[in-house]
Amino acid sequence: MFWADKIAADAKGHEIEIVNDSKTPSGRVHVGSLRGVVIHDVIYRALKHAGKPVKFLYGVDDYDALDTVPKYLDQEKFSPYLGYPLCNVPSPGDTASDYAKYFMGEFLQVFEYLGVKPEVYYLRDLYRSGKLNSYIDTFLNNAHLVREAYKEVSKAERPDNWYPFQVVCEKCGKIATTVVTDYNGSEVFYTCKPDATNWVEGCGHSGWVSPFDGNGKLPWKVEWVAKWDVLGVTIEMAGKDHSQKGGSRDVANAICRKVLKKQPPFHSRYEFILVNGTKMSSSKGVGSSAKEIASLLPSELLRFLMLRTQPRTVINFAPNYETITRLLRDYDTLIDKYTDENGELTKDLMSLFYAQIGDEIKPYNSFDFSTLISLLQIPHLDIKEEVAKRSPQALSEFDWQIINQRIAAAQKWLQDYADEEEKLVIYLEEVPDKAQDLSPEQVSYLDKLAENLEKVENWDGEELQTALFSTSKELKIKPAGAFQAIYLSFVGKERGPKAGALLSYLDKPFVLTRLRNVIELNASKI
Known part of the structure; x- marks a missing residue:
């Protein structure tokens, strides 16, 4: 009781x-x-x-x-x-x-x-x-x-x-x-x-x-x-x-x-x-x-x-x-x-x-709050359109009422409570400076990852997460170092949100281009 x-x-x-x-x-x-x-x-x-x-x-x-x-x-x-x-x-x-x-x-x-x-x-x-x-x-x-x-x-x-x-x-x-x-x-x-x-x-x-x-x-x-x-x-x-x-x-x-x-x-x-x-x-x-x-x-x-x-x-x-x-x-x-x-x-x-x-x-049909926090930080993205696209089922009026509350909460949290480590800033125009200092092992990982991501047809978070792990396993690289290379390449930090979800927020051509640019900047290490 x-x-x-x-x-x-x-x-x-x-x-x-x-x-x-x-x-x-x-x-x-x-x-x-x-x-x-x-x-x-x-x-x-x-x-x-x-x-x-x-x-x-x-x-x-x-x-x-x-x-x-x-x-x-x-x-x-x-x-x-x-x-x-x-x-x-x-x-x-x-x-x-x-x-x-x-x-x-x-x-x-x-x-x-x-x-x-x-x-x-x-x-x-x-x-x-x-x-x-x-x-x-x-x-x-x-x-x-x-x-x-x-x-x-x-x-x-x-x-x-x-x-x-x-x-x-x-x-x-x-x-x-x-x-x-x-x-x-x-x-x-x-x-x-x-x-x-x-x-x-x-x-x-x-x-x-x-x-x-x-x-x-x-x-x-x-x-x-x-x-x-x-x-x-x-x-x-x-x-x-x-x-x-x-x-x-x-x-x-x-x-x-x-x-x-x-x-x-x-x-x-x-x-x-x-x-x-x-x-x-x-x-x-x-x-x-x-x-x-x-x-x-x-x-x-x-x-x-x-x-x-x-x-x-x-x-x-x-x-x-x-x-x-x-x-x-x-x-x-x-x-x-x-x-x-x-x-x-x-x-x-x-x-x-x-x-x-x-x-x-x-x-109601819920929508992951951590995903909302990430989506809100991606420039030029229509948050409601993105939510509708990512929801596995049609959303009712009450579903949207709850989601709108969550969006407001996420915006408030980002504005008043998130510290710099918790904020996500995706580098869309240029490669982060820190991505130019990868280890040879990390560069090899990104090179193989770009090759594997070319073959991914369903560009969603779970499938991408699987691809990220399987690539590190294929090259026998520890996941911590592998994922650090991804975060450094896109957000200029050693840590970030779930990496598969992060990449799913971005267009496939942009992701592949960014990986190749990072590889090129670190070409001398391969």
């Missing part, structure tokens, strides 16, 4: 399942944050698929403090707002009213692209509307139990006069620097401490103020518990960083049981998405943004990237040639398998099913 279907099957005892996820919009949202989004969306879909009443909520934690100014923003403009609640920081652009809504708006566009449609709520609204007032009162009155939970679970000591609340300072507007040390049932006493953090100074102001109606916030582990209860959350997964033994989720679970006397929602951890082995960060600008990757990959492929591995397995993502081409090849293989099995949804096809924007898989 697929992991999400198992969660759905095991869910019981609730009138309605409430699936929840959330994000702090501290900057441009990286693609890693999409993993939690898609995982929760698939759990929601699996519950619907199982016929169980369910809602999917997504929270914007916009009362969290701005703790870093991302490197892509104006440091001078935004540094004065360090320590402010994100919803009180000015917007970096004119598309939103404030900082939090600006970056969340960009992320929500990706939600729409991926067919993810949760009910979105903002923490500012929960606090300012008074919906969290009773929880604030409960946790302040039971601060000793909250302190106990921190100490028992994470070994974190809190002073006896520490209260689980941070006020928005009435004088300077910061929330990160305030410390509450007393509560009289209607007001808290706080100090905006100059040394509260090592990244922003408090103003030193102190006084009594009501903690209700948006005047401050609960620490996020405590806030997490309040959200669960006020929203009725029954299922919420968490990333590996929050799910460590003694970590954030364990602390929140303990507070939920100890203070509210309730069981926390179902939880299971999921792993990070890494970029070349590095965890991504919104505020530090590490990793590709969700918006950027959404502009590269078709929506189903981006969902599939998140779903083809178990949630507890790390995804090491890098938009290089090998990763991108393998992703599309794996997806197309499952589409073919679904077609072969006449639409039966076996366990290994469920990742494909949940990758769809809608509730059905629509088969």
